[in-house]
Amino acid sequence: MATQTAAGTGRAMDASGHRRLTGRKFFLEVGWRHVVGVLAVVYAAFPIVYVFSAALSSRGTLTGSNRLFADVGLENFAALQDTYFWHWTANTLVIATITGIGTVIMGAAAAYAFSRFRFSGRRVGLTALLVIQMFPQMLAFVAIFLLLLGLGNVVPALGLNSKLALILVYLGGALGVNTFLMYGFFNTVPREIDEAAKIDGASHSQIFWTIILRLVAPILAVVGLLSFISTFGEFIIARVILQSERNWTLAVGLYGWVSDLLEARWGLFAAGAVIAAVPVVLLFLFLQKYIVGGLTAGAVKG
Template identity: 60%
Template sequence: MSAPATRAHLPRSRRRRPMRTLAKHAAAIVASAFALFPLLYVLSAALNPTGTLTGSNELFKSVGLDSFTRLVTSDQYPFLTWFKNSLIIGLTTAALSVFLGALAAYAFSRMRFVGRRPGLLGLVLVQMFPQLLAVVAIFILLTEIGEIFPAIGLNTHAGLISVYLGAALGVNTYLMYGFFNTVPKELDEAAMIDGAGHARVFFTIILRLVTPILAVVALLSFIATFNDFVIASVVLIDADQQTLAVGLYRMVSNPNYADWSAFAAGAVLAAIPVVALFLFLQRYIVGGLTAGAVK
């Protein structure tokens, strides 16, 4: 048997492999520190009982829950109401976005009708224009609608949800359309031979196979609506109707009376629903189409 090769006799690619691994680990550590530092800074500011950012450069120099207590028990700022409003609007928008987007994507993917290709092209072209261009139009439109149907007019959650649905329907439909096309049409044909219609095929077969994209769309819709500030600040006027993003901005809008520790505490609490939803949907996001078909 030949003696084991020494390091000098190893190929150059194998000798460089440990250095490449070390460089990758070093880059990962630097990137992680760069991403985690803002989070640690916000958490340190939230635990600062003084109510200011003075001394926050020293992380966790003083720790206390006074900021969270002031935030929850404040009579001036209804934080719990803002939090509840954001949850209701975010979850409702996410659920309706998934349902309506899936219906539209199934129609574009499985059915052939007049205007199908122009419709798909229109969905893409609409997404080219930023939402800020429609702020004035949205305000005027909701004002006029509110005079006829006050329940979905200005300063209502239903009106804000309608705006979010209209803005997200195009991109969500296009995302789902590409995923629906990967589902073999033979499954639909086999079910229709047995007497199933489009509705039964959609609810009993297709939705189970496209669970990953449904989870992704739900998560993106919830994050976008839960963190939105511009549209929510235009549509919602009363303090008890506003969302968390708008309410937190009000807390620091006046620099002379800004409670930055309470603001940071609110930001920390606002991240909890997003993280919780991501952890809940993680198994669906990482699940593949094949696994869904086997099940």
């Protein structure tokens, strides 16, 4: 027979001779994990289904979505054409993309310097990065507002209501945590590779751009992904800096639709939220193979 069951053990032998769990033993050791997994998926998916149902509801309210997909239509998506939604989407994509690329380049350069060079103040700099990342960037939004208010009188392009100013604020806030994250990953790259490249006549810049960056691609993808996602959904600092409606990001614009509860446009909000989730989901699916390796490899050697 292909399968044989040992009496009283709750295990069975398959054709290859390996033991497989059966009955109650299977549920106690393995099966309960499937139950937990299904419950987690249902718990996470229900809000998504609810918002998607509200986006397709022509009533334009969340209370009308108590019965999922009872009223299906594309009126909310069509109504987005009469708003600044697509301007907000373009603003958000530009800001998040530039911030993600800038964070990767600046963080990688700083991490390479801390990992490969020995200079005065190196240990103090690493400690400062570790301490700074403990404080969220939003704690400084009053100081950021006053700084940009004064800076705008001298350089209008870096003042309030400037997307460039917002990008610079994001880059400064993300530099500490991402540099420290990359630093641990850079330390896993053997120094012998650098020494061999130097013997062949390569400069530090050539080693960094042509060799090291290719070897640390997983952490670059992770940092870029995390920076893009955090910037894409950031609200407080964007609301403080961007003042004209046309320059708003998606987070600020969608909040504006529901900030007044008496005139909240929940249908537009739900439709906009569904479309806004698409870039993040696609980028996450494209880079997900790097996430585990990029986040764990840096913990091996620090």
